[in-house]
Amino acid sequence: MRKSIILFLLVSSVLFSCKNKQKYSFENNIIPKPSELSFNNGELVVGDEIYIIINENCVDAGKIKRYVMDYLGKSFKVDDVPEKQQSGTNIFFTMAGEGNPESYNLRINKNGIEIVSPGYAGLFYGFQTLRQLLPAALEAGEPIDEIILPYIEIQDSPRFRYRGMHLDVCRHFFSVEDVKTYIDILAMHKFNTFHWHLTDDQGWRVEIKAFPELTKISSMRKETVIKKNWGEYDGQPYGGYYTQDQIREIVQYAEDRFITVIPEIEMPGHALAALAAYPELGCTGGPYEVGTTWGVFDDVFCAGNDKTFEFMEKVIDEVCLLFPNSPYIHIGGDECPKVRWENCPKCQSRIRKEGLADEHELQSYFIQRMEKYINSKGKKIIGWDEILEGGLAPNATVMSWRGTSGGVSAAKMGHDAILTPGEYCYFDHYQNEDHENEPLAIGGFTNCEKIYLWEPVPDSLSAEEASHIIGVQANVWTEYILDIGHIQYMVLPRIAALSEVAWSNNRDTTYVEFKKRLQHMFIRYEKAGYNFAKHEVE
Numbered sequence: 001m002r003k004s005i006i007l008f009l010l011v012s013s014v015l016f017s018c019k020n021k022q023k024y025s026f027e028n029n030i031i032p033k034p035s036e037l038s039f040n041n042g043e044l045v046v047g048d049e050i051y052i053i054i055n056e057n058c059v060d061a062g063k064i065k066r067y068v069m070d071y072l073g074k075s076f077k078v079d080d081v082p083e084k085q086q087s088g089t090n091i092f093f094t095m096a097g098e099g100n101p102e103s104y105n106l107r108i109n110k111n112g113i114e115i116v117s118p119g120y121a122g123l124f125y126g127f128q129t130l131r132q133l134l135p136a137a138l139e140a141g142e143p144i145d146e147i148i149l150p151y152i153e154i155q156d157s158p159r160f161r162y163r164g165m166h167l168d169v170c171r172h173f174f175s176v177e178d179v180k181t182y183i184d185i186l187a188m189h190k191f192n193t194f195h196w197h198l199t200d201d202q203g204w205r206v207e208i209k210a211f212p213e214l215t216k217i218s219s220m221r222k223e224t225v226i227k228k229n230w231g232e233y234d235g236q237p238y239g240g241y242y243t244q245d246q247i248r249e250i251v252q253y254a255e256d257r258f259i260t261v262i263p264e265i266e267m268p269g270h271a272l273a274a275l276a277a278y279p280e281l282g283c284t285g286g287p288y289e290v291g292t293t294w295g296v297f298d299d300v301f302c303a304g305n306d307k308t309f310e311f312m313e314k315v316i317d318e319v320c321l322l323f324p325n326s327p328y329i330h331i332g333g334d335e336c337p338k339v340r341w342e343n344c345p346k347c348q349s350r351i352r353k354e355g356l357a358d359e360h361e362l363q364s365y366f367i368q369r370m371e372k373y374i375n376s377k378g379k380k381i382i383g384w385d386e387i388l389e390g391g392l393a394p395n396a397t398v399m400s401w402r403g404t405s406g407g408v409s410a411a412k413m414g415h416d417a418i419l420t421p422g423e424y425c426y427f428d429h430y431q432n433e434d435h436e437n438e439p440l441a442i443g444g445f446t447n448c449e450k451i452y453l454w455e456p457v458p459d460s461l462s463a464e465e466a467s468h469i470i471g472v473q474a475n476v477w478t479e480y481i482l483d484i485g486h487i488q489y490m491v492l493p494r495i496a497a498l499s500e501v502a503w504s505n506n507r508d509t510t511y512v513e514f515k516k517r518l519q520h521m522f523i524r525y526e527k528a529g530y531n532f533a534k535h536e537v538e
């Protein structure tokens with residue numbers, strides 16, 4: 001049997017269709033591109049019976065089995081069986097080897113299909129790759145009698161251990177079903193982290209039993225500014241929140257797809273919605289109302305009032321229970337104006353008592369105090385890069401959004417950093433330069449090509465410092481995004497470009513090569529019913 005490692009393959013798959021019998025002549029069009037891929041001589045005929053065989057080491061493979069049976073079961077008769085079957089197609093999931101639990105090996109040969117990994121996540125990613133070898137018709141659950149697959153061998157592992165996508169559910173609210181759809185899109189592109197932006201000026205979206213006013217008052221705004229016409233309002237009350245049961249449901253749904261959900265609870269800024277319900281936690285005592293326009297507001301949590309910390313700690317207690325498997329709590333920390341603190345006797349007294357130099361150090365005091373509490377609950381904090389100002393909390397991970405310099409500084413200080421610079425990672429930006437025929441967006445210009453050609457780790461970092469750049473993330477802020485169809489439009493296909501930055505160890509050297517492969521993803525998006533942006537369609 002001929003075996004050759006083929007890297008940097010040109011991409012395109014040719015489909016010969018004969019009723020519901022589908023043959024794929026294969027070239028490597030998998031996104032994100034695997035580390036190594038080779039074709040061998042031979043073809044596997046996948047008939048209408050598929051058997052899933054999970055080896056005995058995989059004692060906890062139930063969620064993979066459910067996912068695979070769900071996906072294939074719409075088009076085929078699928079069963080799970082204890083051992084190899086003589087008829088039908090066998091798909092083996094085998095836990096073996098050592099090393100990165102997200103790495104995997106996928107083989108298709110005369111024995112069937114085998115996915116091998118040292119970890120469950122790797123088995124799942126192996127299946128995500130297999131999914132792209134199968135006809136796109138499966139995305140729609142269309143019946144298929146027979147598929148002919150080439151013999152193939154793939155070895156793959158991710159470049160970064162943190163591959164994140166963020167979603168703001170405060171500026172606009174998205175249902176449980178919408179969030180699940182978003183998570184499905186992440187899984188398809190081998191992302192492993194969903195950063196859920198749950199609290200902000202315009203709405204508090206997570207039920208906290210200790211503070212019922214957060215759901216009664218903070219989750220609703222009385223109206224919303226119309227487009228960018230400051231001063232013009234729609235007069236429509238708007239809001240929503242997730243019950244704790246719904247949060248658990250989404251966390252489980254994500255876990256079933258090997259995605260960790262990191263909750264973000266904003267502090268000390270972006271606090272207006274919370275202050276509307278608990279005005280005593282603001283420097284002036286209010287009254288406040290839930291934000292009806294966008295931007296940054298001067299009213300923030302009072303850093304001089306111990307009640308603020310009591311409130312935050314109780315919120316964190318419940319949030320930690322809701323997200324038991326997240327190693328992190330994101331505490332925000334961005335865009336916190338200092339004007340209220342400058343004029344607040346409590347804040348000024350705190351500055352004096354703690355020997356702080358100024359309000360920046362007061363912000364640092366706030367974050368460090370909360371970090372200590374969150375660490376005591378067995379979790380670490382992530383904060384936006386403003387947490388560098390006034391002194392970085394000792395164990396904090398920095399999420400660098402104002403360019404990458406915050407992340408670079410953090411890495412040089414031995415802190416972990418996640419890069420999410422606006423220019424490449426803000427998926428609320430326009431996808432073309434002139435904004436023509438685009439839905440209203442916040443501004444900017446971030447297209448697939450820019451994202452694809454972005455190298456996140458700067459040369460200025462030593463290997464040791466670079467090891468602290470744990471990954472990349474795109475952010476989806478929703479001031480101008482009102483429904484899941486629009487989210488899909490902003491995310492697809494930019495997420496595909498970012499998935500190669502995040503995952504692939506051997507990205508194409510030119511965008512043209514990637515763009516060719518992307519055409520195959522479009523067929524898949526189409527069949528899945530996703531509303532993807534068409535700028536890159538050839």
Ligand code: ACM
Nearest residue numbers: 334335384401475
């Ligand atoms: C941010 O975009 N304010 C993190």
Ligand code: ZN
Nearest residue numbers: 283302344347
């Ligand atoms: Zn104050």
